[in-house]
Amino acid sequence: MTYMVEYYNGSTAPAPNVTFDLTIPYKVVVEEINGNGKITKRTDDETVITWNIGTVPSYVASQGAGYCRLYVRVKENSRES
Numbered sequence: 001m002t003y004m005v006e007y008y009n010g011s012t013a014p015a016p017n018v019t020f021d022l023t024i025p026y027k028v029v030v031e032e033i034n035g036n037g038k039i040t041k042r043t044d045d046e047t048v049i050t051w052n053i054g055t056v057p058s059y060v061a062s063q064g065a066g067y068c069r070l071y072v073r074v075k076e077n078s079r080e081s
Helices: 057-062
Strands: 002-008 019-024 030-033 038-042 047-052 067-074
Touching: 002 019, 019 067, 030 038, 030 047
Parallel strands: none
Antiparallel strands: 002 067, 019 047, 030 067, 038 047
16 A cells, blocks of 8 residues: 655745655554655554655655655555554
């Protein structure tokens, strides 16, 4: 399963220092996180992934037209009990 966040800053210029948090309401087994995403919290009740867009301007620019698609892929049925 993939969770996605889309960011649009209107141009291909580096974004200001923008941070995104994605909260998944249970603990999961993460297979892949793109960009510079990191797991910043992991408890029995939630998993939080954080990206700081301002630190990856070349990644934002490479997406074209200022769009940035951030995602985390988790293992199917990976809810850890």
